[in-house]
């Protein structure tokens with residue numbers, strides 16, 4: 001049992017749970033507006049400089065979980081593939097290629113936007129988006145696509161799985177009551193924007 005599951009963090013797989021996923025043979029394809037499109041193997045990713053950031057995953061369904069996320073800054077991947085100036089949005093695809101979502105480049109380049117594989121020192125399992133997920137604490141959780149297999153550098157925006165079903169394209173976090181997963185799901189108030197803390 002992981003810390004995320006011990007805290008009863010909801011497990012969302014709108015397209016259906018993918019089942020067991022193999023870390024060692026995982027690949028991430030990065031393509032689109034860049035000079036050096038590339039397929040990163042798990043070993044390639046593990047050789048890159050990882051960082052740890054403290055942050056919250058905050059769902060539009062009004063819960064938020066805080067912890068230390070470990071992974072590779074997305075901006076580092078963009079540097080490696082030699083992004084073109086025309087790139088404006090980054091599109092993530094989850095395993096199975098049914099779930100996708102896109103975020104503005106400027107958000108993808110922020111310090112805490114990661115391709116993450118661990119939470120509080122534990123590798124993410126399939127429930128929580130292992131082997132590798134987007135972690136975008138600045139926007140509603142539906143932008144943090146789980147178990148990602150492809151990243152596309154785009155010169156235009158395309159609405160993704162949830163955006164086509166009514167969630168906003170911008171996914172700006174809005175103030176209001178929210179369940180604090182780290183505190184047993186207690187209802188607290190969040191401010192708008194990146195959720196750093198609750199308003200007590």
Ligand SMILES: Nc1nc2c(c(=O)[nH]1)N[C@H]1C(S)=C(S)[C@@H](COP(=O)(O)O)O[C@H]1N2
Pocket residue numbers: 009010011012013014015057058059060094095099127128129140141142143144145146147
């Ligand atoms: N592939 C995939 N990624 C996804 C989702 C999903 O249904 N499928 N749900 C999103 C939503 S709405 C949220 S809030 C978070 C939840 O992450 P968790 O299931 O790890 O708690 O994952 C996001 N990434």
Ligand SMILES: [Mo]
Pocket residue numbers: 012058059060061140141142
């Ligand atoms: Mo969500």
